Amino acid sequence: ETGVTQSPTHLIKTRGQQVTLRCSSQSGHNTVSWYQQALGQGPQFIFQYYREEENGRGNFPPRFSGLQFPNYSSELNVNALELDDSALYLCASSSGLAVEQYFGPGTRLTVT
């Protein structure tokens, strides 16, 4: 069974640029949730995708957007990057709308 994978591992971007982060869900899982974890803080929910549609969103601006593909992998896109977007971005997958979520290793984004 393959766990949740994310790419890239690390990324450095300049303020104002756009970034795309990728996530492959655990085998058999069709729901993907994205979280932002600032340094020294707990993860904060960005949004969730179920069957290729957004199924809930946290308190993040519209410049955070996402996609889920037919194979249940997902992308997180962030436009007009700000310095405060520097964080570890975590993807979690689950089976259907089951409550247990399994996290990937994250992508460390640094905005300079």
Add this chain to the structure above:
Amino acid sequence: QQQVKQSPQSLIVQKGGISIINCAYENTAFDYFPWYQQFPGKGPALLIAIRPDVSEKKEGRFTISFNKSAKQFSLHIMDSQPGDSATYFCAASTGAGTYKYIFGTGTRLKVLA
């Protein structure tokens, strides 16, 4: 009302001791309470979870105690080992179709050899 308050912020325990981390919540609609362990540079790993219809759940050295009336829950790590040194997060979730997690701020545990 959506917050989960976690304490202490950091904890130092001797090898073989008991580590106790506490969390409190306000939203009575929360119906699932997981604990995650996170090592530096890694994603959170699910340790153990509980629902409000039970007061305690034990898995190996890890126990969750749940007090529904006080809206509090805690993680107990028995016989703490240096390999348990990590950051621990409590979380809470409510259903209604979107199981988004509300995380606590984390507890950095160090177990001394």
